[in-house]
Amino acid sequence: MHRLFLAEFKRAWIEFKRYPAEAATGVLTFAAVFLGLFLGAKYMAGGTIHFGTRLDAIIVGYLLWTFTLIAFGNLAWMVQTESQTGTLEQVYLSPFGPRKVFLTRAVAGLAFQMLIVAGLLIVVLLITQRRLHVTLTVIPPIATIVMGSYGLGFLLGGVALIFKRVGNILNTSQFAVLFLVMTPVESWTGYTKIAGYLLPLVPSAGMLRDIMARGRAFDPADFAIALGNAIAYFALGLLLFSIADRYARSKGVIGGY
Amino acid sequence: MKPILDARNLEKTFNPEDKPVRAVQDVSLHIDAGEILAFLGPNGAGKTTTIKIIAGLVKPDSGTVSIDGWDPHRDARALREVGAVLEGNRNTYWRFTPQENLEYFGVLRGLSRTQARARVDDLLERFGLTEKRNTIVQQLSRGMQQKLAIAVALIHRPKLLLLDEPTLGLDVEAAESVKHLVREIAQEGHSVLLTTHQLDVAEQISDRVAIIRHGEIIAEEPTMDLIERFSGQSYMIEAIGELSDSQRQKLEALGAKVDSGTISYLGSPDGLWQVLDAVRPLPIIRIERDQADLTGVFLKLVRESKDA
Numbered sequence: 361m362h363r364l365f366l367a368e369f370k371r372a373w374i375e376f377k378r379y380p381a382e383a384a385t386g387v388l389t390f391a392a393v394f395l396g397l398f399l400g401a402k403y404m405a406g407g408t409i410h411f412g413t414r415l416d417a418i419i420v421g422y423l424l425w426t427f428t429l430i431a432f433g434n435l436a437w438m439v440q441t442e443s444q445t446g447t448l449e450q451v452y453l454s455p456f457g458p459r460k461v462f463l464t465r466a467v468a469g470l471a472f473q474m475l476i477v478a479g480l481l482i483v484v485l486l487i488t489q490r491r492l493h494v495t496l497t498v499i500p501p502i503a504t505i506v507m508g509s510y511g512l513g514f515l516l517g518g519v520a521l522i523f524k525r526v527g528n529i530l531n532t533s534q535f536a537v538l539f540l541v542m543t544p545v546e547s548w549t550g551y552t553k554i555a556g557y558l559l560p561l562v563p564s565a566g567m568l569r570d571i572m573a574r575g576r577a578f579d580p581a582d583f584a585i586a587l588g589n590a591i592a593y594f595a596l597g598l599l600l601f602s603i604a605d606r607y608a609r610s611k612g613v614i615g616g617y
Numbered sequence: 618m619k620p621i622l623d624a625r626n627l628e629k630t631f632n633p634e635d636k637p638v639r640a641v642q643d644v645s646l647h648i649d650a651g652e653i654l655a656f657l658g659p660n661g662a663g664k665t666t667t668i669k670i671i672a673g674l675v676k677p678d679s680g681t682v683s684i685d686g687w688d689p690h691r692d693a694r695a696l697r698e699v700g701a702v703l704e705g706n707r708n709t710y711w712r713f714t715p716q717e718n719l720e721y722f723g724v725l726r727g728l729s730r731t732q733a734r735a736r737v738d739d740l741l742e743r744f745g746l747t748e749k750r751n752t753i754v755q756q757l758s759r760g761m762q763q764k765l766a767i768a769v770a771l772i773h774r775p776k777l778l779l780l781d782e783p784t785l786g787l788d789v790e791a792a793e794s795v796k797h798l799v800r801e802i803a804q805e806g807h808s809v810l811l812t813t814h815q816l817d818v819a820e821q822i823s824d825r826v827a828i829i830r831h832g833e834i835i836a837e838e839p840t841m842d843l844i845e846r847f848s849g850q851s852y853m854i855e856a857i858g859e860l861s862d863s864q865r866q867k868l869e870a871l872g873a874k875v876d877s878g879t880i881s882y883l884g885s886p887d888g889l890w891q892v893l894d895a896v897r898p899l900p901i902i903r904i905e906r907d908q909a910d911l912t913g914v915f916l917k918l919v920r921e922s923k924d925a
Contacts, residue, residue, distance in 0.1 A: 378712070445706075448710075450708055450722065450725075454726060455696045463838065610676045
């Protein structure tokens with residue numbers, strides 16, 4: 361597997377190096393959207409408004425939204441693009457199988473996606489003049505966010521295998537993801553909180569907001585919940601992708617865009 | 618000797634509940650090491666579906682596929698012995714160079730990075746791509762892109778190479794080059810399953826021919842035997858004057874081909890008299906028994922199965 365990872369990492373590096381405008385456009389687009397939202401909110405609230413830690417929570421949520429969109433959208437786009445260009449069959453001809461190839465490709469591309477998000481973070485912090493608590497304890501919830509996002513990515517990848525075009529679904533799902541990562545479910549109480557934590561990404565996003573925006577310490581119990589949620593959605597994504605894969609093979613629609 | 622490819626009684630029906638299409642019906646194929654099997658058929662006959670079943674990309678309703686003893690639908694080890702260039706597909710990544718594609722696909726097919734790199738120079742040299750090794754694939758000519766696709770399919774030295782229309786859309790020179798490469802590849806011991814509509818290519822390079830129509834194999838035998846079998850029955854007739862429309866229709870109904878004053882007919886001596894009758898009263902200046910070609914044989918077999 362490490363051979364495949366290195367090959368995918370090299371592939372991602374070549375793309376990143378050869379087509380830098382694509383990465384730069386990503387950062388600028390997300391930064392412009394944030395700037396629009398931020399300035400719009402400031403204008404509506406009046407000049408004297410102070411957002412305080414709420415703004416920090418919004419920044420964390422926005423970064424998470426960006427990152428999640430990149431992570432899960434990437435997997436679905438991979439399947440759609442390979443299908444369009446006629447390379448999907450070649451991926452299927454690999455003894456590693458499509459699930460391993462796509463997952464490895466997604467993980468190998470992670471470092472470059474992190475660079476995009478880091479670039480965005482710098483731009484957003486400059487715009488808002490805020491500082492976030494960035495410690496090593498943010499790594500576990502980011503890892504669970506990635507795992508959950510890949511679960512959702514595989515789910516959409518499965519849809520792309522069968523229906524080929526997922527652009528509209530991806531566009532619509534941006535709003536669902538926005539809800540999942542921006543809603544402060546961690547501050548809710550009772551059954552609504554429990555129900556909220558059953559949704560994908562929610563516990564990880566809440567934990568990350570607690571650490572980065574509210575300066576709280578790493579809570580192992582919160583992490584256990586985030587990890588359980590991420591594993592469950594990752595497994596669900598893989599399972600649904602496998603079902604879609606079997607369906608596509610039986611219908612003869614692998615590739616065939 | 619155990620065949621490299623042994624596909625038996627393959628069946629595939631699409632849309633079984635609503636307007637079923639029997640794409641593949643009881644298809645069996647085998648290819649020995651170093652052999653080229655030309656798999657021919659009209660559009661929609663079931664060639665690509667059969668190839669995809671063999672490659673493990675389409676699951677058959679029944680039947681078995683064995684590639685060097687492994688079932689591609691159950692065991693990923695079978696895929697280590699298959700390389701494929703599929704029609705209508707890019708088959709390679711156009712944003713990368715030939716060298717990058719070869720190295721990447723080498724690892725994807727199970728080689729180590731070192732093994733893949735060691736193969737790259739050899740393949741680039743052999744396929745005439747050394748000078749273009751660092752050019753983005755998108756900027757290569759169609760012929761070079763196709764050669765690269767074949768090179769990529771060979772990176773892991775598979776025992777079975779599936780080539781779906783490898784010369785489609787290529788100019789004469791590129792097609793010739795691909796033809797020679799395919800022949801060489803087979804001589805090295807790779808088994809090749811080749812589909813093509815260019816029957817002259819199939820005739821020149823294949824050892825055996827299988828013809829499929831409406832999902833069923835209607836002929837399968839060594840290429841030369843098949844041509845020989847029909848050669849004694851092939852005639853060229855030249856007549857002076859214009860054939861009327863009704864004469865042309867009659868000739869075509871008899872299976873004769875009319876081409877600017879020359880009539881070619883593949884059939885029995887009895888049938889030849891019917892053809893001559895159809896030409897009457899135009900004066901005939903030449904009748905010649907002709908060596909059949911694969912195109913004529915193919916058309917005759919496909920028409921016969923259509924009439925049956």
